[in-house]
Amino acid sequence: MASERNFSVKPYINLREKLAQNFSAHPQVGLYLRHHTAVIDKFVKDCAAFAKVPPTCAIAALGGYGRREMFPYSDIDVAVLTPEGLSQADQTAIAEFVTLLWSLGLTVGTNVRTKAETLKITASDITAATAFLEARWIYGNKALFKDTHDTFLQELDSRMFFRSKMLEMRQRHQKYGDTPYALEPNIKEGLGGLRDLQVFLWYAKAAGYGTSWKEMAQAGLITGTEAYHFTQCTHFLRELRIRLHLICGRHEDRLIFDVQTALAKNAGYKPKGSLLPSEALMKRFYLNAKNIVQLTQILVAAITEKLFRQAAPRFVKSIDNVFIARGDILDIKSRDDFRKDSTNMIRAFVLFALHREFKRMSTNLLRALWHERSSIDTEFRSNPINKKLFLDTVKLRYGPYHFLKNLNTWGILGRFLPVWRRIVGQMQHDLFHIYTVDQHTLGVVKYLRRLSHSSYAHEYPLCSQIMNDIEKPWRLTLAGLFHDIAKGRGGSHSELGAKEVKAFASNFGINPQDADYMEFLVAQHLLMSTVAQREDITNPEVVERFASKVGNKERLDGLYLLTVCDIRATSPKVWNAWKYQLLTDLYHSTLLCLEAGGEPKTRAGIFDEHRKKACELIAQTGMTEDVRDAFWKELNIVYFLRHSPQDIAWHTVELAGCSRSQDPVVKCRARRKGNVCKVLVYTHDQKDLFARVVAFFEREGLSILDARIHTTVHGWALDTFLVQDKRGRDLKALGASIEKNLANVISSAKPLPEPKKGKLSRRGRSFPVTPIVEIERDESQRSWVLRITCNDRIGLLFAIAVVLARHGINLATAKISTLDERVEDVFLIDGPALQNPEGVVQVENELIDALMNAA
Known part of the structure; x- marks a missing residue:
């Protein structure tokens, strides 16, 4: 205009x-x-x-x-x-x-x-x-x-307004992860953010209680001390939001990794002990959010009781001389009871866990708890009654998770267990955890406890069965509580955590056998994940080494369950059906090894076992022995050792009738759980075949989780890939597309494109991983193991494949492990270029160059 x-x-x-x-x-x-x-x-x-x-x-x-x-x-x-x-x-x-x-x-x-x-x-x-x-x-x-x-x-209508805002707040919390402890929290909309404070100011204005925290205190809705803390929390978030907007130069309410360091510097934070300025800022933010969560719970209870006054509940029962049940509300007879005997504070949470009919605590109880919790001291911590109450509640069949969660929410757990306080609000500077250490830990405990309840048995039936067979499952709860307790101290947090749980067991009178069990689980809580994701678990020697470290079925059961729950609680992007399958396969293989007295199976024994099981599966399809054996003549013992009987049978059924075809054969088998497909490739072996297949999968938006590469006696490639589709496409249609298009790509044998410069994600740029490339002989001395750790990016696997192809290096197996934005891949390789140290160094240098080629 x-x-x-x-x-x-x-x-x-x-x-x-x-x-x-x-x-x-x-x-x-x-x-x-x-x-x-x-x-x-x-x-x-x-x-x-x-x-x-x-x-x-x-x-x-x-x-x-x-x-x-x-x-x-x-x-x-x-x-x-x-x-x-x-x-x-x-x-x-x-x-x-x-x-x-x-x-x-x-x-x-x-x-x-x-x-x-x-x-x-x-x-x-x-x-x-x-x-x-x-x-x-x-x-x-x-x-x-x-x-x-x-x-x-x-x-x-102030009543309807409040009810609607509470429902709206619940939906908003769910949208933003239902936790204030995300590593990139939204300071406006997230739980414990500005919006949570505004909700109650809106209600106060609608109901005529004032327009500020001070006026709400004058109206009797909150106390003067609570008003002071509400004001301080509000001021902190407002200042943070102003600085965040100015630094970003735009409307940005997320404390994203990109700006946390600059924001901390701008706000005047300095290194504090082992904490970086950005970590000190975030720890302050989490403590502020925690205070808001506590205060708003008190306020919700106060408003609810004031706004929705009803006739006295029919069921009013005195529990003891301190606590009273008012319908489904746990109340306290006098707010002085916590001051007179601080043990009543922990008893409140014990009763809330024991009586599942309670839905909430009263305003009086919460308010008394909030005001008196600072009285928890050395005497409280050393009181044998408090220790017994804590341990007895952790041992309950129902309630331990909510007991621990509520203790943490109200700041009791960190005061009772000072070692816990060190991880409250502790950030995890890696590419796969999405919560602070304390919240991740409580997530592990939650998933462990879910395995005990039949209502969740459909999620992971084997895990639920094992948990219900375990004696003293409370030991797993405590191992879960302590598994990351030493994060952020430097050194091995597993070893330091094992010492902490040992000290806890001694302090709380836990017998030496149970203490040893918990100490083992904490010390070795990363072992099973490492073996399953980085080593060839079809190799009996790998399984035997793992079994020797575990020692017995009781420890294997506990380690398996703790590992599953630990990865589940890390991030939805990290946990998937494929990782669960890897852990389960390792569990079963190790159990067989332990039942056999720890003796590893011989190569001949595994060969015979795989052939026998595959024969049984093939016979069910109606295929004759002559057809089967004619195809098997092209396969050697290595093939039977590296493939499962199920895959051997699948390969045989698909390929026996076309083993003399000159055209590439590509077959897919979908597995809906985890949205994955197994892709079988059978073709004349050709130079750069692995790189060509990898390029195709990357172009189609498919992630390779596992690869088994084999060359038959007559020189054909028989390769199997496990790929995952993250776009949620129809697997049947996707499989048909792969079969057609991948076969065409292999037939065309066009020159490989040059690897493109991959772009790191925003989070990857914030947490760069120094590329690590290691090539060393495997224990059999027949092949080499290539281990690669780096940031994930588009085109990464293709860039690796191109380097290997350039040096004529053969690939036997590939285990592709992506922990959100971090890659930890393991390849079994061989080739003339690896026969001398100079050749190995050259390959390693070129791989590092390829890994660093990111924008």
């Missing part, structure tokens, strides 16, 4: 920049928000005047803008209230006004409605009602605004 070109936005941009500079020099949160709101107010008024918005209309600020909390890149949310029957000229003026608002470069949210339309939408839409609750007149017809807003407040 011509008028827009004549409207100068430069003065407002200059004012915003000056405010940012002033804040950087003198960070006064309240002052910045008020002054920035005033700048936006002037901008909106000037836009309205310039566009000639008719004086019969009213312009109001909504939401955060309405309550004068304009952060650097907050949205400009405004409502235009109009009389009935606007003229075309007035409509044009309002449209021009809205267009002008966008010229400042901020996101704009507007609605244009009459009084009737506004009241109708706010009566049916909780989001619209919330925004209009904080509406503030800026320009135009003040009487129209006041009349509309007053009517809205009169018609607002």
